Amino acid sequence: xxxxxxxxxxxxxxxxxxxxxxxxxxxxxxxxxxxxxxxxxxxxxxxxxxxxxxxxxxxxxxxxxxxxxxxxxxxxxxxxxxxxxxxxxxxxxxxxxxxxxxxxxxxxxxxxxxxxxxxxxxxxxxxxxxxxxxxxxx
Numbered sequence: 237x238x239x240x241x242x243x244x245x246x247x248x249x250x251x252x253x254x255x256x257x258x259x260x261x262x263x264x265x266x267x268x269x270x271x272x273x274x275x276x277x278x279x280x281x282x283x284x285x286x287x288x289x290x291x292x293x294x295x296x297x298x299x300x301x302x303x304x305x306x307x308x309x310x311x312x313x314x315x316x317x318x319x320x321x322x323x324x325x326x327x328x329x330x331x332x333x334x335x336x337x338x339x340x341x342x343x344x345x346x347x348x349x350x351x352x353x354x355x356x357x358x359x360x361x362x363x364x365x366x367x368x369x370x371x372x373x374x
Contacts, residue, residue, distance in 0.1 A: 237367070239315040240272035243332055246308045257304040262339060263296070266327050269314035270343070273325070277366040287362040291323055291345040298341035309333065319367060321358055322346050 250261040274280050284290060304310060309332035318324035322344055329339040347356040347363065364370035 237316050241313040242269050242272050251306040265312050269312040273314040279366045289347045293343050294346050295344040302338045304338050
């Protein structure tokens with residue numbers, strides 16, 4: 237449905253003493269791709285908050301297939317898989333030159349009403365409207 241891909245070069249400050257990207261930095265790589273994906277529907281974090289909802293991550297799964305190394309160009313893709321009750325986003329990190337899969341995973345985000353702090357058990361209409369799945373009349 238919605239998908240974005242960003243190209244990144246692994247910086248020196250992201251690597252460990254073995255010369256590979258430390259696993260904790262992968263959340264940052266996913267975040268960059270997720271923001272690019274959400275921008276495609278004009279639902280970035282500030283727009284999200286302005287609609288009265290925020291979407292914290294409630295689950296994160298990553299599978300590290302191959303190491304990501306200093307200076308390596310990578311492609312990070314984010315694709316929206318589920319949107320009716322939650323936002324489930326699939327990620328793939330691949331070598332930019334060869335296309336070899338390096339890391340894959342997903343996040344699950346739940347809508348939270350900013351006024352009440354309550355979690356929604358269905359995606360808010362404003363989000364579905366941004367996806368083109370609901371009109372003002374629905």
